[in-house]
Amino acid sequence: MDPTASVGAGCIVGRGARIGARSVLHPGAAVLDEAWVGADCVLWTGAVVRERCLLGDRVVLQPNAVVGSDGFGFAFDLEGDGEGPFHRKVPQAGIARIEDDVELGACTCVDRATLGETVVGRGTKVDNLVQVGHNVRIGPLSLIVAQVGISGSTEIGKGVVLAGQVGIVGHVKIGDGARIGAQAGVPNDVPEGATYTGYPAMPHREWLRTMAALPRVPDLVKQVRKLEARIAELERSARGK
Numbered sequence: 001m002d003p004t005a006s007v008g009a010g011c012i013v014g015r016g017a018r019i020g021a022r023s024v025l026h027p028g029a030a031v032l033d034e035a036w037v038g039a040d041c042v043l044w045t046g047a048v049v050r051e052r053c054l055l056g057d058r059v060v061l062q063p064n065a066v067v068g069s070d071g072f073g074f075a076f077d078l079e080g081d082g083e084g085p086f087h088r089k090v091p092q093a094g095i096a097r098i099e100d101d102v103e104l105g106a107c108t109c110v111d112r113a114t115l116g117e118t119v120v121g122r123g124t125k126v127d128n129l130v131q132v133g134h135n136v137r138i139g140p141l142s143l144i145v146a147q148v149g150i151s152g153s154t155e156i157g158k159g160v161v162l163a164g165q166v167g168i169v170g171h172v173k174i175g176d177g178a179r180i181g182a183q184a185g186v187p188n189d190v191p192e193g194a195t196y197t198g199y200p201a202m203p204h205r206e207w208l209r210t211m212a213a214l215p216r217v218p219d220l221v222k223q224v225r226k227l228e229a230r231i232a233e234l235e236r237s238a239r240g241k
Helices: 204-240
Strands: 066-069 074-077 086-089 095-098 109-111 117-120 195-197
Touching: 066 095, 095 109, 109 117, 195 204
Parallel strands: 066 109, 095 117
Antiparallel strands: 074 086
């Protein structure tokens, strides 16, 4: 521990952990074995940095934020151990790395990688109740708003904005400067600089046209049924002749 660091009551600093200059651990924060915390960081009550994970300089963890929780990895074992099938946990052997000037909101979780690293890039700001899955890589200077869920191995570019409750499936790429509207569900890659909204997420103008047409769908269905009935009547008449 740097002599200028401050550690509050009830904190845990594990074996081999390092706490940088002027960093503050508020009461009840935990930095577990071999984890590193850089200079001028602030860990509020209940924040946890798990084993071997890394924080850069000037990182802020709001209350109960967790860096390095286990990634959600299970393999379905059909045979089991003689007592029927069950879900076998896949070891999460990687780490999570939080770069300089990142802030993680309250109760946000950044999962450690299965192998390698989960990364939150420099200057990115993350709101409360956000889930970042294992092996996700978030570029610098992005903004991620409350209740966003990012599935494993997704790549988020530089300066991306994810509005509240956006959900992103795994193994996709969100290009630099892209913006995703609130509650959008993203099943595919998003190009650089694009604005996507809706579920499934699509270019914003296309989504607006779709929403404008949606209230007319019941009337269109009625019209189609009338046309079908009229066509059937004409066909019967034609057969009678």
